[in-house]
Every structure is written in C-alpha cells, then in structure tokens.
Amino acid sequence: MKARFKARFVLAGELEVLQDGVVEVDDGGVVVGVGKYTGGTVADLGNVVLMPQLVNAHVHVLDAAIIDRDDMYIDDLVGWPYGVKYRLVKEHVSRGRHIPLLRKVAERMRRYGIGCALIYAEYAARDVESVYREYGVEAIVFQEAHGDFPDYPNVQVASPLDHPVEYLRELRRRYRLVSTHVSETEDCHEGGDLELALKELGADVLVHLVHVTDEEISSIPPEKTIVVNPRANAYFVGRVAPVHKLLSLKPLLGTDNVFMNEPDPWAEMKFLHAYSATAGWSIGEREILAMATVWAWEKIRCIPPIEPGRPLRALAVVAPYAGDKVLKYLVKRVAHSDLIAFVEGSRITPT
Structure with missing residues (x-):
C-alpha cells in the first residue's frame, strides 16, 4: 500500500537535511517523492530524524x-x-x-x-x-x-x-x-x-x-x-x-x-x-x-539514499533535543537507544 511519512527531519539524497520532511512510497515500497510537508494525510513519525539505515562495511x-x-x-x-x-x-x-x-x-x-x-x-x-x-x-x-x-x-x-x-x-x-x-x-x-x-x-x-x-x-x-x-x-x-x-x-x-x-x-x-x-x-x-x-x-549497492526511485530502508531516530545541528548530533551523540523504528517500504517496525 502507498504511504506518506512525515518526520521533523528527513536526510534526503546525499544527506540533505529537510525540516518537516515528507517521504512518499508506492505500493512496492519505492520512494516516489521527498520534500517538505505542505499538507495532506501522512503517517506522522513525530519528533524523529528519518535517515538511511547504517552500513557496517567491514x-x-x-x-x-x-x-x-x-x-x-x-x-x-x-x-x-x-x-x-x-x-x-x-x-x-x-x-x-x-x-x-x-x-x-x-x-x-x-x-x-x-x-x-x-x-x-x-x-x-x-x-x-x-x-x-x-x-x-x-x-x-x-x-x-x-x-x-x-x-x-x-x-x-x-x-x-x-x-x-x-x-x-x-x-x-x-x-x-x-x-x-x-x-x-x-x-x-x-x-x-x-x-x-x-x-x-x-x-x-x-x-x-x-x-x-x-x-x-x-x-x-x-x-x-x-x-x-x-x-x-x-x-x-x-x-x-x-x-x-x-x-x-x-x-x-x-x-x-x-x-x-x-x-x-x-x-x-x-x-x-x-x-x-x-x-x-x-x-x-x-x-x-x-x-x-x-x-x-x-x-x-548497500542501503540506498532516501530519494525517488530507491527502496525505502530507513531509521527513525530521536531528533535533537536542542538546537538544529542534525548531522553533528547524529555523529557525536546518538546511540542505538535513540532508535525508534525501522521504516522499510510502507512498514514501520518499532525497535
């Protein structure tokens, strides 16, 4: 089923930070749109950063x-x-x-x-x-x-x-x-x-x-x-x-x-x-x-970016509790205890 996810921040493409971002996926779980929220029905993920899943490369x-x-x-x-x-x-x-x-x-x-x-x-x-x-x-x-x-x-x-x-x-x-x-x-x-x-x-x-x-x-x-x-x-x-x-x-x-x-x-x-x-x-x-x-x-070809034409394989991570330096917060402060859910296609799996 199609789905639209809203998050306080979305890391789109090459990790561009979109505030109040929306990601839309089609019936096959492929992203068909990424942008700022302008209205309409969404599954609101809340105060989270929606970002690509991690890769452990060795x-x-x-x-x-x-x-x-x-x-x-x-x-x-x-x-x-x-x-x-x-x-x-x-x-x-x-x-x-x-x-x-x-x-x-x-x-x-x-x-x-x-x-x-x-x-x-x-x-x-x-x-x-x-x-x-x-x-x-x-x-x-x-x-x-x-x-x-x-x-x-x-x-x-x-x-x-x-x-x-x-x-x-x-x-x-x-x-x-x-x-x-x-x-x-x-x-x-x-x-x-x-x-x-x-x-x-x-x-x-x-x-x-x-x-x-x-x-x-x-x-x-x-x-x-x-x-x-x-x-x-x-x-x-x-x-x-x-x-x-x-x-x-x-x-x-x-x-x-x-x-x-x-x-x-x-x-x-x-x-x-x-x-x-x-x-x-x-x-x-x-x-x-x-x-x-x-x-x-x-x-x-491990874990695609969040962009149109790619399967959605994302993490919902607790957003910064203060300030708006999202990338610095993710790299310096986040631990696995801050993970809220896996978002894969239209499916949300709480951690």
Whole structure:
C-alpha cells in the first residue's frame, strides 16, 4: 500500500537535511517523492530524524568466539593461518557452535540500526548469510580463501602477501567480488601488499590502509571500495588510516573484529569524529555519516539514499533535543537507544 511519512527531519539524497520532511512510497515500497510537508494525510513519525539505515562495511563476526582476547600481538591473534582466531573459529564451526553465536551477533547488529554489512567469514559463509537474512540484515559475505577455491561467489584473503601471485590472479578470474586487508601493519605495507592487491589480485574492496602514502592513495582507482576501521586500528596497531586524505575515494566505515570491537557504527562515528578533531583533520559530520550510510550505495549497492526511485530502508531516530545541528548530533551523540523504528517500504517496525 502507498504511504506518506512525515518526520521533523528527513536526510534526503546525499544527506540533505529537510525540516518537516515528507517521504512518499508506492505500493512496492519505492520512494516516489521527498520534500517538505505542505499538507495532506501522512503517517506522522513525530519528533524523529528519518535517515538511511547504517552500513557496517567491514566486520568479522565468527571471531566472537574469542571475545575480548586481546593479550597477544595482532599477527599471533588473527594472522593466517596459525593465529588463535583461526584455530578456535574452525573448532566452533566444526562442532556447530557458530550458529547460536552468529544469531547473537546478528541480533545486536540489527539493534544498532544496521541494514547491510560486508562480512568477512573465515569459514561457513553460507551460514553467515543465512543467519543475517533471518534478522533482516543484508549480508555481503566474503568467504576466506585458504589456498583453495571456495564454493561461494565472493572471496577474501587475509593478505595478498600470504599467497603466490598465480593464485591471486586465479581468484580474480574465478570470483565475482574479491577483497583483502592491505597496509594494516607496517610490515605488510613494506612488503608491498597494496601493489599486489591492485595489480595481481585485482581486489574490489580494500580494507584498512593504515600506512598508505600520498602517492599510493593517488594510485588507487576511484571505483575501488575503500574501508577504514579507526577503532580497531587504534587498538591493534596504534595508528589510524589517513581518512582525511582518502575522502576523494569515498571510504566506508567498518568495525572490524567482533572479538575486539562491539560492531556498532555509532561508536565508530563518534571515535572518528573525536580523533579527527584531535589530529586536526578536516572531516565534516556529513562525510562521516556518509561513510556509514549513502557512500556504500554508490560503492557496493548497500542501503540506498532516501530519494525517488530507491527502496525505502530507513531509521527513525530521536531528533535533537536542542538546537538544529542534525548531522553533528547524529555523529557525536546518538546511540542505538535513540532508535525508534525501522521504516522499510510502507512498514514501520518499532525497535
């Protein structure tokens, strides 16, 4: 059925703030109009911001099996193939213990307002995809390749340095989407992992880029999907990717390993906002919010902007309790407890 939703604020298109905004959807749940309220019958959502659902653009969910295990060097914890993570996650999957754990993580991620996630699955990619579908989260899953050729359309390797060049080329030839971590540590950067990822693996999605130089940034084609993970990088390697220099590539925001970070994009945005201010980076609130929402549509077709011709997949979030700096309020102050409802097509689902 057709519906018209009114909200105190609507974030339309590239996050343009419309006060007293109205969004109209057709019988198929596709937006047919966005504008300011001028009268007529509406479903009044009240004192809320209607905004696109969030995207977590890089998250390892199976490693919740080792939650808060942070007592070792990063490579000993998560390095392929002998890191603690691989041994324990593989054991969980072999015994079927991963499904209940996946459900708990998926439920929490949905509660944060996540509508889409790019998930790295060390194993059991189809199980991950299936569980997330149960919870209404679109999952673009990358099955890790361990020197083999997984029966799944999207693959990732922990690092292109882990494999022969011929294998990297064959992955590119065989699979629809390919991803990898690059330049997360100084050692990997010095080993030339970015060049391998671009020239041999042909990766579509590049994650981390903590140590990249200006020259290397200029070599990255604009169609590539770049994902930064500020909290995880600060925790693991004591350094954050130069996000302010990556903005022309429209980077996305991820939370990385569930065992270390709660998979909460609101927390990631707050951290990046504060870090940017401390570092003197020129990154605006609109850009930070776009990293967790609309840029993902342009890059990998996750969660469309609120504009005509797109399905409505939105969040109703409590509006600012004072003032009218909506974008700053969303990036600096909002938590998942401020979510009122999911608005999907003509359907409203209270949180």
